[in-house]
Amino acid sequence: MSQNQGQAQNQSSDEIREDIEQTREETGREIQQVKTQVSQMAQEAKSTASQVRQFIQDQPLAAAAVAVGIGIAISGMVTSDRSGRVPPERQEVNETFLTIKDALMAVGKREIQSLTQGLKQG
Numbered sequence: 001m002s003q004n005q006g007q008a009q010n011q012s013s014d015e016i017r018e019d020i021e022q023t024r025e026e027t028g029r030e031i032q033q034v035k036t037q038v039s040q041m042a043q044e045a046k047s048t049a050s051q052v053r054q055f056i057q058d059q060p061l062a063a064a065a066v067a068v069g070i071g072i073a074i075s076g077m078v079t080s081d082r083s084g085r086v087p088p089e090r091q092e093v094n095e096t097f098l099t100i101k102d103a104l105m106a107v108g109k110r111e112i113q114s115l116t117q118g119l120k121q122g
Contacts, residue, residue, distance in 0.1 A: 056111075064111035071104040
């Protein structure tokens with residue numbers, strides 16, 4: 001092996017090492033950016049959840065109305081075909097929407113009952 005060939009191999013090895021190091025640094029920066037974005041999204045979600053809780057506490061009747069409206073909207077989305085059957089590919093989606101609808105209806109019912117109890121007592 002000549003001296004020139006050895007230098008060419010060393011240069012190429014050095015270049016490969018440099019490329020690997022650059023890729024590591026870039027990947028590290030990208031991972032940090034993703035972590036920052038996820039953290040920001042989590043903070044925004046917490047803030048939104050807090051605002052929703054506050055809205056429900058401040059205006060339970062409006063919250064109940066929203067829950068009932070969403071329940072009705074969801075029930076309209078999970079209709080069956082003309083024969084009354086739900087196509088198999090929509091069965092899981094249908095069950096999920098029905099579960100959500102039932103939960104929303106329960107919340108709405110509880111809020112309305114709480115409101116009527118308060119009216120009876122006051």
